[in-house]
Amino acid sequence: MSSRVLTSSVIGIDALLRDPEGVLKNADNGAIAVFANNAPAFYALTPERLEQLLALEANLARPGSDVMLDGQFFEEPVATPIAVPMGKFPMYADWRPDEDFQRMAALWGIALTQPVTPEELAAFTAYWQAEGKVFHHVQWQQKLARSVQMGRASNGGQPRRDLNSLSEPDSQIPPGFRG
Known part of the structure; x- marks a missing residue:
């Protein structure tokens, strides 16, 4: 199973356990991906990098201006999921x-x-x-x-017509006919 690694620094969990402070000091951008069994298990961050990320998250959560737009104009209609039985x-x-x-x-x-x-x-x-x-x-x-x-x-690519519908007669006289 493939997974995306979000940092350029990677280390095994055993190496992290031997020297956690030294590993984090040498990590690029204060973040390191810790692998266990050849798969990413978790990320380790320095306190400084965690503070930067939390500040970025707070800035993104705060609106950029004091103008508030009415949310009803931006709401997407929510499709109700259809319950489909599992299996056959x-x-x-x-x-x-x-x-x-x-x-x-x-x-x-x-x-x-x-x-x-x-x-x-x-x-x-x-x-x-x-x-x-x-x-x-x-x-x-x-x-x-x-x-x-x-x-x-069997119907020329069209849905079958409704047999219960009544057709409307044409009230125009074709050219060349007297009416």
Whole structure:
């Protein structure tokens, strides 16, 4: 497992235990990464370097001016996480694909030009609920992507139209016809 070391001075834990003051005096910028079992275990700091870091943190926490902006304009909408069962599970009525489903489908080689419609999702979940098979969440999403791709391919790449909707008649008379 790789990890990022945040200082140029590195030492083993045994060497630090032998001479902690001498090691810290020779450390670049007053900070040293202490390794145990070939992995960073912790950082050791001189009191001066700790004081510098705490002062930097205090400056960053303090606002740069006395003008206060209304926070409501900068709040990001919080997406509520969807509870997805761990491991394999059978399809259930409230199952939903992830928010980035279209992007993931594109990574799987299935380009969906429009999001999945509620009708497509309902047909998918109803079919697989009856089947009773169990798959992981990602596998269900892949099956949904293929199902939507196949369904739309039979309709020229578009979602199926709503059979219950009524069409509006055109009130214009084409050129060349008398009305």
